[in-house]
Amino acid sequence: MPSGMPPFSASAGIGLKAQHMSAILEGRPALGFLEIHAENYMGDGGAPHRWLSALAEHYPLSVHGVGLSLGSDQPLDIEHLDKLARVVERYRPRLVSEHLAWSVMDGHYLNDLLPIPYDEESLGVVASHVDQVQEHLGRTILVENPAVYVAFDSSLAEPQFLAELVGRTGCGLLLDVNNIYVSHRNVGLETAGYLDALPRGAVGEIHLAGHHVRTIGNAEIRIDDHGSPVCAEVWDLYRQAVARFGAVPALIERDSDIPPLEELLKEVETANRIRREEEARHVPAA
Amino acid sequence: MSRLRELQSRIAAMSLGRLDPETLAGDVLDDRPIPAAQRLRIYRNNTQLGLVDPLAATFPVVLQLVGEEFFLRMAGDFVRAHPPQRPELLAYGQEFPGFIGDYEAATSVPYLADVARLELAWNFAYNAPDREPLSPRALTAFALEELETLRLVPHPTLRFVASNWPVMAIWQAHQSEDGPDQAIDLDAGGDMLLVYRPRQETLIRKVGAGAFAFIMSLSARQTLAAAFTSALAGESDFNVSAELSALLAAEIFAEAIPS
Amino acid sequence: MKTVPNVHLGLLLAAAVTGAVALTASAAQAADSEKCYGVAKAGKNDCKTDAHSCAGQTKTDKDPASFVELPAGLCEKLSGGSTTPKK
Numbered sequence: 079m080p081s082g083m084p085p086f087s088a089s090a091g092i093g094l095k096a097q098h099m100s101a102i103l104e105g106r107p108a109l110g111f112l113e114i115h116a117e118n119y120m121g122d123g124g125a126p127h128r129w130l131s132a133l134a135e136h137y138p139l140s141v142h143g144v145g146l147s148l149g150s151d152q153p154l155d156i157e158h159l160d161k162l163a164r165v166v167e168r169y170r171p172r173l174v175s176e177h178l179a180w181s182v183m184d185g186h187y188l189n190d191l192l193p194i195p196y197d198e199e200s201l202g203v204v205a206s207h208v209d210q211v212q213e214h215l216g217r218t219i220l221v222e223n224p225a226v227y228v229a230f231d232s233s234l235a236e237p238q239f240l241a242e243l244v245g246r247t248g249c250g251l252l253l254d255v256n257n258i259y260v261s262h263r264n265v266g267l268e269t270a271g272y273l274d275a276l277p278r279g280a281v282g283e284i285h286l287a288g289h290h291v292r293t294i295g296n297a298e299i300r301i302d303d304h305g306s307p308v309c310a311e312v313w314d315l316y317r318q319a320v321a322r323f324g325a326v327p328a329l330i331e332r333d334s335d336i337p338p339l340e341e342l343l344k345e346v347e348t349a350n351r352i353r354r355e356e357e358a359r360h361v362p363a364a
Numbered sequence: 365m366s367r368l369r370e371l372q373s374r375i376a377a378m379s380l381g382r383l384d385p386e387t388l389a390g391d392v393l394d395d396r397p398i399p400a401a402q403r404l405r406i407y408r409n410n411t412q413l414g415l416v417d418p419l420a421a422t423f424p425v426v427l428q429l430v431g432e433e434f435f436l437r438m439a440g441d442f443v444r445a446h447p448p449q450r451p452e453l454l455a456y457g458q459e460f461p462g463f464i465g466d467y468e469a470a471t472s473v474p475y476l477a478d479v480a481r482l483e484l485a486w487n488f489a490y491n492a493p494d495r496e497p498l499s500p501r502a503l504t505a506f507a508l509e510e511l512e513t514l515r516l517v518p519h520p521t522l523r524f525v526a527s528n529w530p531v532m533a534i535w536q537a538h539q540s541e542d543g544p545d546q547a548i549d550l551d552a553g554g555d556m557l558l559v560y561r562p563r564q565e566t567l568i569r570k571v572g573a574g575a576f577a578f579i580m581s582l583s584a585r586q587t588l589a590a591a592f593t594s595a596l597a598g599e600s601d602f603n604v605s606a607e608l609s610a611l612l613a614a615e616i617f618a619e620a621i622p623s
Numbered sequence: 624m625k626t627v628p629n630v631h632l633g634l635l636l637a638a639a640v641t642g643a644v645a646l647t648a649s650a651a652q653a654a655d656s657e658k659c660y661g662v663a664k665a666g667k668n669d670c671k672t673d674a675h676s677c678a679g680q681t682k683t684d685k686d687p688a689s690f691v692e693l694p695a696g697l698c699e700k701l702s703g704g705s706t707t708p709k710k
Contacts, residue, residue, distance in 0.1 A: 096663040121454045121491030124561065125661030133658060144670045145451025151369035156453050177670065183376035185446040189414035190407060192375060199368050216664025227406045228392040230371075264403075265393070297397040299676060300407070304671040333671035344399075416666035454705035488665065500643035508633025511640070564661035588630055605638040613641030 079282035090328040090349035091140065092285075093304075098167045101339045111172060113140040113329050119169075128170065140256065140283065141166055142171040145151045145187065148207045148221065149180035156216040168198060173283055173327065175220035175252040176211070176263070178240070192295075195230035201246070208247040212351050220282045225289070225302035229265035237275035251276060253323070255286035256308065256331075259358040260300045264329060269315070273322045281323040285332045286316055286349060287331040296358055299357050304333035308345055313352065320356040328353065333355040353364060378404060379411035381444050411607040419460060422487045426464070426480050426537040429473065438467055454491050457484065470473040473549070475529035481532050482568070485523035485559035489566045492521035497562040497615035506622070512589045513623035516582050519616055522560040525578060531555050532570050562615035569614060574599025575607045579616065587623060 091111035179191035194200045261267035289305030292299050330345045379384040385404040394400040416439040420427050427435045442463050446467040448456045465477035556576040558569040577598035581591035595602040
């Protein structure tokens with residue numbers, strides 16, 4: 079680790095948005111880290127890199143990929159993987175993560191995070207892609223559980239699938255507790271036992287976000303739009319996650335209806351408070 | 365083809381509006397009360413809006429000019445016809461200006477495609493590699509004869525935009541959310557523009573036909589003498605001293621290559 | 624036609640260089656004194672999966688019956704011209 083790198087404090091972080099860059103650089107709020115979407119920094123030069131370089135002097139970074147399409151049953155896009163490697167090389171982030179989802183097929187990029195069936199076939203595809211990415215980057219990555227609107231006839235439950243993926247590839251997990259809740263409400267994903275089914279040391283980051291409740295007919299569906307504050311049920315899941323996995327880096331994600339920075343800092347403080355309370359209640363993990 | 369791949373092919377086609385969600389209903393668990401097809405439509409909607417969004421980010425003036433509803437329709441049609449092939453959306457929409465030009469519903473806005481071309485050029489310069497521009501001082505080392513055969517290489521961020529419409533004024537007038545604060549005369553004539561980013565800021569420079577031809581010629585790696593000839597063809601009274609002086613001061617070049 | 628075939632082009636170019644050096648002497652200082660990162664624009668890849676809260680709607684589906692007309696007063700501040708450009 080190069081000297082002079084900002085320390086990775088226990089505080090929660092936020093997803094970096096262009097509209098907050100100047101305020102963060104000027105006010106230097108206490109944030110554990112900043113997370114970027116890798117694809118937004120795959121351009122060659124210009125303002126995005128100048129801003130991020132300036133911010134990286136003060137905050138640790140997490141690089142969150144959204145376009146690698148680990149779940150596509152076709153070879154990974156090597157050019158894209160190379161570009162991800164360049165972003166990682168350039169900014170030397172503390173964390174690198176991607177999604178348990180797919181977005182590329184038949185020569186089209188769909189800019190969505192589409193779900194996969196949880197079975198042996200999918201596991202083989204995802205595991206080989208994760209292996210390839212980790213080998214290419216020369217480091218382990220975290221894989222994030224998805225928010226889904228449909229479920230498939232699957233032979234494995236989601237946490238078992240993730241645990242198996244960890245076992246086969248040595249990857250870590252990015253646990254999105256909002257996604258667990260959204261999938262629970264949308265397709266009946268079993269939350270009881272979900273956290274316990276994941277290997278304790280595997281969770282390297284937790285995502286916290288809000289979602290949108292939409293009514294179709296007489297029924298509700300929850301849309302993972304990252305456009306509102308974290309809801310009470312998700313905070314509760316976060317509390318349980320801290321109890322099981324300890325003080326792993328947590329992130330407040332807001333990708334639409336971006337509020338002023340102060341509002342996100344309040345949520346960061348809530349996350350920090352819950353973490354402290356849980357740490358006080360439990361014997362710290364050895 | 366594997367079962368997974370076949371499923372993904374079908375979902376991809378559905379997401380791009382090429383397959384009815386109803387035909388995929390059997391592929392997913394049908395959890396009432398919301399029918400499977402309705403749930404699949406969420407993905408279709410997300411995919412298409414997820415591709416319209418980056419276009420709105422690259423073409424904000426086009427969006428302001430036509431309004432959100434029209435833009436959504438036009439960009440949605442574009443997304444379905446030209447989905448991106450790669451996962452980076454920074455440069456998505458290269459065919460959008462041409463698509464707008466052919467878009468029947470937009471024919472009453474004849475300058476729209478050229479505004480889109482300008483925005484595409486701006487977007488290119490914004491993300492292009494950083495490169496220290498050529499300092500005019502570096503040219504003082506050359507003798508008169510050397511200057512004539514010198515190849516001045518334009519900055520790699522440079523893009524040319526030529527339009528029969530006053531697209532620069534239209535663009536400038538829409539740099540705030542409120543829209544133009546002064547009238548724009550569409551009869552004011554066309555623009556020849558150089559869009560580039562020598563340092564932090566992306567710049568748009570309006571030039572005459574001579575300077576436009578001059579830089580284009582230099583872009584094609586011609587010598588200053590040859591570029592001068594091209595400039596005179598475009599503008600018979602092209603004042604090379606004043607024009608080149610201004611272009612050098614505007615940091616439009618990256619490199620000087622002696623012959 | 625005012626061409627300048629007989630003037631020494633090198634002299635004209637040298638004059639351009641001299642002029643540019645003079646022009647940039649003052650401008651460079653201004654640029655240096657200003658700590659500036661350029662305009663920060665929003666990124667284009669997000670991991671949100673819907674920003675529009677219209678999921679389940681067929682908002683982007685083609686439906687000729689609800690064809691969107693351009694607003695009549697497209698932009699009141701843009702005047703003249705109508706559909707043919709002036710050269």
